[in-house]
Amino acid sequence: MRLRDYLRINVWLLPIILILLPITLIIFGSSYLSTPNTYFNTQLNDGWSVSHGDNHYENVNLKNFNLGNTSKGDVVTITSTIPDMTAPAAAIMFRSILSTVTVWIDDEQVYEYGKDFADKNLMLPKHYNFISIPESAIGKTITITFDVTENNAFSGISPVYYGNLFELERSYLQSKRLDLFIGIFLCLFGFMLLTLSSYLYMYHGQDLSLIFSSVISFNLGAYILCYNDLFNFIGDNDFYFCIMEYVTLYSIPFSIIVFLVSTHPELNTNLAKVFLSINILFPALTLILQLTNLVHINYFVTALHIMALLEAAILLPRLVMNIYRRYQSRKNSPDYTGMTSDSILIIGLVVFIFCCVIDIAKYNFFNEFGGGGVAYTGITFMNLGALGFVMSLFVFYFYHGIEHINAAYVKEHLEGLAYTDPLTGLMNRAKCMQYMATVKGNYALISIDMDNLKPVNDTLGHLEGDRMIRCFSDILKQAFDGASLIGRTGGDEFLVAIENPESGICEKMIEKLETLMAVFNDADKKIRLSASCGFAYSNEPKLTDANSVFIMADTRMYRIKEQHHEDKLSKFLDDIISGKISQKGGEEGT
Structure with missing residues (x-):
């Protein structure tokens, strides 16, 4: 079953998750879990x-x-x-x-x-x-x-x-149980992503997007906890938690923009760089002004609202258009999986921005006109939007990983078609040449020429000749198990490469090849396998590149082949002298 077919079969799990998540949040935030008061x-x-x-x-x-x-x-x-x-x-x-x-x-x-x-x-x-x-x-x-x-x-x-x-x-x-749950979850989720992303960055590549997504999750979680004053009930430093509330709030736009730029390089324009510079300087400068007591950090909330809405209005349509173009270009590609990671990300981001806009509008409305003022406003929509956005990040990486695996599978499959010999399943001549152009370090090359292919083709037909090549190739795979490369460079010519070879490994493998061919010859009475082998090590004197090593191995192979021909001729002459051939012919004539 193709991977995209598997995804389409299991995509029905997403609606179930989307249904179960709000049900869980409603139950968790309802009064069913509350303890009734004993006193007035x-x-x-x-x-x-x-x-x-x-x-x-x-x-x-x-x-x-x-x-x-x-x-x-x-x-x-x-x-x-x-x-x-x-x-x-x-x-x-x-x-x-x-x-x-x-x-x-x-x-x-x-x-x-x-x-x-x-x-x-x-x-x-x-x-x-x-x-x-x-x-x-x-x-x-x-x-x-x-x-x-x-x-x-x-x-x-x-x-x-x-x-x-x-x-x-x-x-x-x-009353703040739901906010507490979302805030702690986002902080722990961000810490988990940071641990995972640090490992992946050090050992598996240079992708920083997972690190930035962990910063988003932690910023959102810490801000939710600070805004709802939950840290005030577990700590004794209101001033520190108040500063933390503003710094995390001011850092949210930067972490989101840098994540989007890292996952979508087409957004890395001069305008995006300007936004990034502003967003990284904004929390830093406001914090410096606060610590030096020149201007208190609470004065910049309105500026943040204007800046965030402006950036969303400019960057979000561009992001949507780029994702749509990418979707159209990938729609008919072999690695297309139906639902893309980008579509999940954009849905989560749009929902989060929409929820933030609602809370910003609600905050300013209550501040000016609403009963109770901002004292009775909350960030309920932002809480849910933040949770949904971070979950979309998680699903984004899940689908992104599947797309990467699927693309790697398609690439490997296409490379297999391009570099695999269709008759034997061994690497073809193009792959052998590519390997020799890139191999470095300590290695050995073995040049192999299978004997008697032409007589078999001439007397028994090409179908039997093809069977002979396939049988010989299967024996090569067994004899040279562990080799870095086993390839067919021509009709009856083969190449084996061994990296970091042990002393005498080529002689041992060739001896195993001869043993396996002898076993085959005892069992198959129609064709008889034999081969000439020559090898050379890259550390032999005067060898400067893989081509020189191959020439030496090939020269030695032809010497062995000539020796085989001389042995066959000598055996043929001995048979004539001893009368075996004439006796055999007389027997056949009677």
Whole structure:
């Protein structure tokens, strides 16, 4: 069965995978796997008083409230009443973004965060604040003040939760279970690809595309984990994880473009080089500006959105057209397998870009107009698009490997037709000449001439002569097992090459050839095999190239052949003198 037929039979597995994957994600992200809370636990949305500059709002629902873009120096204060419900180890939990936090219960300050960062003019990372609530504070007024330290810091106030401290953390992690699964999977998958690609690069070629695909997977996975604040719950360095979030986000376009250029050389144009230069400088420069505290790294998100959308609009149509042209040129080729690796890659990339565009549009819409601002936006579509894209990379390499194997098979088959002698299955004269033109180092050549082909053709016919050649070729394969080359250079002429020969190997193999021919002659009464062999080693004096070695081997072969003729003639004369021939003729005449 041809490989492409095998692929078409098994291509029905892809729809099953595409169906099972979303079902698995839905089950994993649903509430079926969540642990119910034992104690009181709620999200405090309603009944807040909000002050922002000269504006004051009463009875605000935080989920539906948009402050508009806040600027550096703004002060946002929210006030509410602590619910009249008790829980052991009760706490208030909320997230602050690029701002310091001060919390009062009634008129007593109970919590403060970020003043040390603000005093040094450092960027304040996203931070989850936990304020213990004793039973004596039940029913009292809680006031939370955010002092904004960056322009466009946030447009909505993050949710405020109240309940048992352990269950608050667990509930949050359960709500982010799907993001956690996708992020960790992509990071581990990227590490696996990097390990595999490093081995393949060192031992099997110079293809860097697998390394770049591992960088894509790791960047996407790390960004998903950072954006959803999941590292904040397992580490104690919010600033490091915040910087990591922006660096991985800014590195995603570069890793995708360099992967596409490495897998599709036709994209390696001057424009693509400009994009590559911009995308490699963008995360590096923003990181340098952040580390030197000249400009904080959060100011470049909008620039990234514009740059990424522009590059996608320019490069994606060109990529699609190039893949379509390649598809048309390969459609009728012998190694065409139906579904190509490029088609898988382009589908995954288009889906990923489409999902990113949705999330970018959603982010900017909520930032300007949506209820709750960006505090209630997520990257759900990007998460799924990233997972789908990385899976398409995996399938891409699977199909790419199959295409490579199929192409190698076709090439080997065509070379076999071009370099194989159709009668014997040995290498033909063209292959022997090619071999002699390229062989180097220590080797030996054996020139072989099969005897008695012409008499057999003349007396028994060419069909029997062809059988004689085939039988002799089969014996050559047995006698010279392990040889680098066994070829037929002419009608009854053969060549054997042995690389890195041991001392006396040619004599041993020729002796084995004579033994096998003797066994054949005992069994076959119609034809009789014999041959003349001459050999030469490449390390013999005055031999400079393979042609010189062959000439010496061929000369020695003709000496053996002449010796065989002399032996036959001598035997014929002895038979005449002894009367064997006349006696035989008399017997035949009677």
